[in-house]
Amino acid sequence: xxxxxxxxxxxxxxxxxxxxxxxxxxxxxxxxxxxxxxxxxxxxxxxxxxxxxxxxxxxxxxxxxxxxxxxxxxxxxxxxxxxxxxxxxxxxxxxxxxxxxxxxxxxxxxxxxxxxxxxxxxxxxxxxxxxxxxxxxxxxxxxxxxxxxxxxxxxxxxxxxxxxxxxxxxxxxxxxxxxxxxxxxxxxxxxxxxxxxxxxxxxxxxxxxxxxxxxxxxxxxxxxxxxxxxxxxxxxxxxxxxx
Ligand SMILES: [Zn+2]
Ligand SMILES: [Zn+2]
Numbered sequence: 621x622x623x624x625x626x627x628x629x630x631x632x633x634x635x636x637x638x639x640x641x642x643x644x645x646x647x648x649x650x651x652x653x654x655x656x657x658x659x660x661x662x663x664x665x666x667x668x669x670x671x672x673x674x675x676x677x678x679x680x681x682x683x684x685x686x687x688x689x690x691x692x693x694x695x696x697x698x699x700x701x702x703x704x705x706x707x708x709x710x711x712x713x714x715x716x717x718x719x720x721x722x723x724x725x726x727x728x729x730x731x732x733x734x735x736x737x738x739x740x741x742x743x744x745x746x747x748x749x750x751x752x753x754x755x756x757x758x759x760x761x762x763x764x765x766x767x768x769x770x771x772x773x774x775x776x777x778x779x780x781x782x783x784x785x786x787x788x789x790x791x792x793x794x795x796x797x798x799x800x801x802x803x804x805x806x807x808x809x810x811x812x813x814x815x816x817x818x819x820x821x822x823x824x825x826x827x828x829x830x831x832x833x834x835x836x837x838x839x840x841x842x843x844x845x846x847x848x849x850x851x852x853x854x855x856x857x858x859x860x861x862x863x
Pocket of ligand 2 (some may be wrong): 681742
């Protein structure tokens, strides 16, 4: 499997950057995981619209879905220019319902609900969803194929499901949307230190920190994690990671 980071900003994009978006590719299949602000611009550096097989949305916060509305224009305009493609399956949480409804698109997108806990076979890979702790219904996911495991936490604070999600992952992308210096009583994201600690406890092989808030210096995020896990890296847009 290969994972291409299309956007690693959290909340809003850094200058020239993009919010959450990852392209998972294997066996000539291409699955887009999250479709935030600026993700399509980077997606089309790697594949054409007609090569996109499916979309997974971890949750329906706009920094993870805002480019879905522009994707509808891309599909519609491309059709008018002779590019036909089958409807794209979109796997997403069932709530908030008004935002699910906004994703509907006259048959160009087929919206399916995430079933937590059960394994879903996607083009020969096993995808498993884990409920996370975040203000809206949110799922982390693991993808296993040929003995390799990818884990994405989506947005979450530390929660019981993270251990199973991360356990033994060859590559883990974790929400490091905060740092200890900015800790508040109620958090929506993990700190870099929490990510590093959880990755160590779960025998993660490669940890990439993502969902980086542009208001925090990336070097401070990385340094905090490296105090606990020296080999930690930041997820870098446009880099292709082998799994
Ligand atoms: Zn987010
Ligand atoms: Zn969120």
